[in-house]
Amino acid sequence: xxxxxxxxxxxxxQALRKGEVSSRALTRAYLERIDALEPKLQAFLTLxxxxxxxxxxxxxxxxxxxxxxxxxxxPPLTGLPIVIKDLLCQRGVRTTCGSRILENFIPxxxxxxxxxxxxxxxxxxxxxxxxxxxxxxxxxxSAYQITRNPWNLTRVPGGSSGGSAAAxxxxxxxxxxxxxxxxxxxxxxxxxxxxxxxxxYGRVPRYGLIAYGxxxxxxxxxxxxxxxxxxxxxxxxxxxxxxASAMDVxxxxxxxxxxxxxxxxxxxxxxxxxITGIQHExxxxxxxxxxxxxxxxxxxxxxxxxxxxxxxxxYYLIAPAEASxxxxxxxxxxxxxxxxxxxxxxxxxxxxxxxxxPEVKRRIMLGTYALSAGYYDAYxxxxxKVRTLIKQDFEKAFEQVDVIAAPVTPSTAFKIGEHNExxxxxxxxxxxxxxxxxxGVPGLAFPVGFDGEGLPIGMQLMGRHFDEQTLLxxxxxxxxxxxxxxxxxxx
Amino acid sequence: MNQIDPQTFxxxxxxxxxxxxxxxxxxxRKELNHQLQAIDELTAIPLDDSVEIAAHGVPYPLEHSAxxxxxEPQTLIDPTTILEQAPETEERYLVVxxxxxxxxx
Numbered sequence: 001x002x003x004x005x006x007x008x009x010x011x012x013x014q015a016l017r018k019g020e021v022s023s024r025a026l027t028r029a030y031l032e033r034i035d036a037l038e039p040k041l042q043a044f045l046t047l048x049x050x051x052x053x054x055x056x057x058x059x060x061x062x063x064x065x066x067x068x069x070x071x072x073x074x075p076p077l078t079g080l081p082i083v084i085k086d087l088l089c090q091r092g093v094r095t096t097c098g099s100r101i102l103e104n105f106i107p108x109x110x111x112x113x114x115x116x117x118x119x120x121x122x123x124x125x126x127x128x129x130x131x132x133x134x135x136x137x138x139x140x141x142s143a144y145q146i147t148r149n150p151w152n153l154t155r156v157p158g159g160s161s162g163g164s165a166a167a168x169x170x171x172x173x174x175x176x177x178x179x180x181x182x183x184x185x186x187x188x189x190x191x192x193x194x195x196x197x198x199x200x201y202g203r204v205p206r207y208g209l210i211a212y213g214x215x216x217x218x219x220x221x222x223x224x225x226x227x228x229x230x231x232x233x234x235x236x237x238x239x240x241x242x243x244a245s246a247m248d249v250x251x252x253x254x255x256x257x258x259x260x261x262x263x264x265x266x267x268x269x270x271x272x273x274x275i276t277g278i279q280h281e282x283x284x285x286x287x288x289x290x291x292x293x294x295x296x297x298x299x300x301x302x303x304x305x306x307x308x309x310x311x312x313x314x315y316y317l318i319a320p321a322e323a324s325x326x327x328x329x330x331x332x333x334x335x336x337x338x339x340x341x342x343x344x345x346x347x348x349x350x351x352x353x354x355x356x357x358p359e360v361k362r363r364i365m366l367g368t369y370a371l372s373a374g375y376y377d378a379y380x381x382x383x384x385k386v387r388t389l390i391k392q393d394f395e396k397a398f399e400q401v402d403v404i405a406a407p408v409t410p411s412t413a414f415k416i417g418e419h420n421e422x423x424x425x426x427x428x429x430x431x432x433x434x435x436x437x438x439x440g441v442p443g444l445a446f447p448v449g450f451d452g453e454g455l456p457i458g459m460q461l462m463g464r465h466f467d468e469q470t471l472l473x474x475x476x477x478x479x480x481x482x483x484x485x486x487x488x489x490x491x
Numbered sequence: 492m493n494q495i496d497p498q499t500f501x502x503x504x505x506x507x508x509x510x511x512x513x514x515x516x517x518x519x520r521k522e523l524n525h526q527l528q529a530i531d532e533l534t535a536i537p538l539d540d541s542v543e544i545a546a547h548g549v550p551y552p553l554e555h556s557a558x559x560x561x562x563e564p565q566t567l568i569d570p571t572t573i574l575e576q577a578p579e580t581e582e583r584y585l586v587v588x589x590x591x592x593x594x595x596x
Contacts, residue, residue: 108572201548245557247551247556248558353512365509366526375493384544384545385542427529465549
């Protein structure tokens with residue numbers, strides 16, 4: 001075979017089953033590519049080559065036995081390498097959340113999403129860089145390193161799942177797990193020219209996902225195509241008795257058809273997502289993609305999501321409020337960093353002061369303020385009410401249309417350091433992705449073009465609760481006719 | 492518009508259990524006030540009492556909510572592996588500095 005690292009995940013699964021490539025050879029190929037590219041990209045916080053090769057050898061044994069008797073049950077992803085955002089626990093593998101406070105944390109259990117994929121036979125190559133506790137849109141807030149965008153090393157890969165997006169875009173892995181609290185799968189997917197799925201809230205269990213904003217966090221997928229994303233997502237979704245927020249809704253078979261048209265699909269285009277200030281090339285590329293879908297038979301409908309403008313302030317109250325509660329567990333006593341002091345209270349304060357970075361402290365403080373006596377109703381309570389209005393916007397829209405099409409970000413990937421002095425400018429990067437998290441609806445980002453500087457442009461489709469299938473099928477059909485998702489950065 | 496004064500800020504730092512480095516507090520307070528300007532518009536939105544709060548984006552009807560587990564003890568993780576993550580233990584207890592007894596008023 002040629003360069004196996006450039007094959008799609010679907011093709012790799014087929015090649016592994018046919019014995020055209022062994023899992024060991026495939027894993028070694030990816031590890032060698034990581035060795036070559038990682039010094040430039042800095043996408044990984046922890047690499048696990050020994051574990052990966054052990055898993056690969058076991059997978060090869062399983063595949064060998066299966067080929068002798070194909071009537072045997074074969075775990076569906078046997079031998080396929082993936083990478084995991086360092087916000088998800090993997091038993092025995094260091095999990096830092098990009099934070100000094102968890103620098104030496106070795107989880108004693110695996111996240112349900114990770115365990116399900118291990119049970120499905122995957123090989124895990126390592127843990128990818130993230131903004132500290134997923135708080136950021138550029139991966140610059142990692143306490144360890146800044147990941148570079150494979151399309152232009154002076155640009156950010158987006159965040160917080162920037163390590164995962166950069167790894168997939170540069171073919172250091174065929175698939176990656178990410179998490180999306182306010183856009184952290186879709187925005188890096190758009191910046192790196194890959195496909196990123198944020199499922200419906202409650203579709204993939206959060207057990208073992210280290211919590212940031214508990215009413216918003218979703219475990220998602222970064223892939224090279226909608227077909228690859230669907231394949232991984234299939235084996236992560238579904239009810240989990242260990243997570244009360246995982247919904248007991250049947251998981252369909254996400255079988256994408258090579259449909260050559262989009263007849264019957266109604267696409268809503270919300271005016272509030274095409275605002276002044278959006279990069280012209282981004283708007284043009286997204287509108288061109290919508291026109292292309294219309295040309296394939298989809299019906300395009302102008303819609304309104306009138307409360308979109310409030311999504312940013314609502315998110316930046318609710319998420320920090322939930323974060324301030326969730327991060328209270330880092331006390332220097334049970335796990336994580338401890339800075340010793342003979343006074344117990346001082347020990348906790350010193351440990352947290354030394355272990356958390358500036359953005360995390362900023363959000364803890366804002367959340368503490370929003371939840372404190374005298375301000376709770378005015379801020380947190382009010383934000384929860386406005387969240388209802390944002391949800392109702394989506395409910396009304398989905399009475400008219402099947403999916404909503406919009407840009408993922410107002411611009412393409414920005415320069416490293418560009419927003420360092422202005423956190424609010426950084427927050428504005430999420431303006432188009434936050435509403436889906438607040439409404440709990442699924443969102444799928446995929447590439448629809450490039451700007452004049454050769455940077456990828458992403459579009460997102462948002463859908464009804466638990467209707468990931470429609471999003472994946474629409475993107476798959478679009479990808480049958482276009483080649484944006486097949487283009488690769490050169491090194 | 493609400494502004495966080497130094498006294499309120501000091502109280503928040505205590506609630507958040509953070510020790511801040513010299514200069515970090517002033518910077519954070521300035522940032523917080525800057526952010527409050529941006530989110531203050533929320534407080535001005537007129538909402539009648541019929542608007543309910545949304546704790547989640549997804550509704551949780553009973554038929555889709557997680558069923559209750561049987562009230563039986565389960566060991567998911569060996570407690571020893573959990574204790575291995577603690578900075579300091581002694582005979583399976585977490586070790587912390589002496590906490591002086593206080594009398595609640």
